[in-house]
Amino acid sequence: MADIEDYPEGEFHGVVHLLSDEQMSRLDAMELTYHRIVVNSINYQEQTHLVYIYKMNIENQPIGLPSERYLDIIIKGCEYYKVQPEYINRLKYQQAVIPRRQPHMFQSFTNIPEDVFYSVEELTRRNGNDPTLPLWLSINGKILEYSGLPPVDHPEYEFQKRTYTLVKLRFGGREVTQIMAKALYEPLYVIPSNDTDLCEQHRAQIEDDLYCRINNDQNKTYWKPIGRLRVSDS
Structure with missing residues (x-):
C-alpha cells in the first residue's frame, strides 16, 4: 500500500482534480485505510494551490x-x-x-473440501451483518471463511479489525473476482464489465493476489477454504 511522507529534497509530480463534496465522500469511503490531509502544491506555472492528499492511517509500515x-x-x-x-x-x-509475478508463479487455493457446495443465497447471508454467522467471500467460486477477530488485547487485534472492516464492506458475502479485477486494475488485462471479460489468466492473477494477501504472516491463520459456490445454469 502506498503512502506519502515528508522528503524536503524530493519532488512528486501528479495531477490535481476538482471534485464535488459528494465525489470526495465517495472517495473517502473507498480509501478506508487513509485519511485526508491538506498540503501545498506548485504547478508548472509556479502557482501554489492547497490540495487534499491521502495519508495512511496505519503507522510504522515497512518501506518497500x-x-x-x-x-x-x-x-x-x-x-x-x-x-x-x-x-x-x-x-x-x-x-x-x-516485478510482476509471472503466470507460472501464480498460487491458488487448492485445499478445498471435496463435494462441499454452498448456494449464492448462503454466501450472501454471510456478509458480516449477522453476528451469529461467520464472514464469507468467494474467489473463482472457492468460498473462504474468516475465523473471527482475536481478543482485544491480542497484538494483531487492531490490524485484524481494520482488515475485517474493509473486507466486510467491500467483499463480504460476495463473489469477489470481478470486484477485485476492477479495484486492482492490471494494465495487462481489460477492466471487466462482466464475468465473461475475465480471461483464465486474469482470473488466476486475481486469485494469486488474494492468496498472497491472505497467506501473509498477519492473515494466514484467519482464513480457510470451506467449499465451493454452487452456481445455477439458468
Missing part, C-alpha cells in the same frame, strides 16, 4: 518498492495528463520496482 503494476498505472496516468516528460522517464527508467 512499488509493484511493477502500480508503477505502470502511475506512468499511464502521467502520460495521459501530460506530466513533464523528464519525470515520466525517471519513473520508467530509474524507479526500481517489485
Whole structure:
C-alpha cells in the first residue's frame, strides 16, 4: 500500500482534480485505510494551490518498492495528463520496482473440501451483518471463511479489525473476482464489465493476489477454504 511522507529534497509530480463534496465522500469511503490531509502544491506555472492528499492511517509500515503494476498505472496516468516528460522517464527508467509475478508463479487455493457446495443465497447471508454467522467471500467460486477477530488485547487485534472492516464492506458475502479485477486494475488485462471479460489468466492473477494477501504472516491463520459456490445454469 502506498503512502506519502515528508522528503524536503524530493519532488512528486501528479495531477490535481476538482471534485464535488459528494465525489470526495465517495472517495473517502473507498480509501478506508487513509485519511485526508491538506498540503501545498506548485504547478508548472509556479502557482501554489492547497490540495487534499491521502495519508495512511496505519503507522510504522515497512518501506518497500512499488509493484511493477502500480508503477505502470502511475506512468499511464502521467502520460495521459501530460506530466513533464523528464519525470515520466525517471519513473520508467530509474524507479526500481517489485516485478510482476509471472503466470507460472501464480498460487491458488487448492485445499478445498471435496463435494462441499454452498448456494449464492448462503454466501450472501454471510456478509458480516449477522453476528451469529461467520464472514464469507468467494474467489473463482472457492468460498473462504474468516475465523473471527482475536481478543482485544491480542497484538494483531487492531490490524485484524481494520482488515475485517474493509473486507466486510467491500467483499463480504460476495463473489469477489470481478470486484477485485476492477479495484486492482492490471494494465495487462481489460477492466471487466462482466464475468465473461475475465480471461483464465486474469482470473488466476486475481486469485494469486488474494492468496498472497491472505497467506501473509498477519492473515494466514484467519482464513480457510470451506467449499465451493454452487452456481445455477439458468
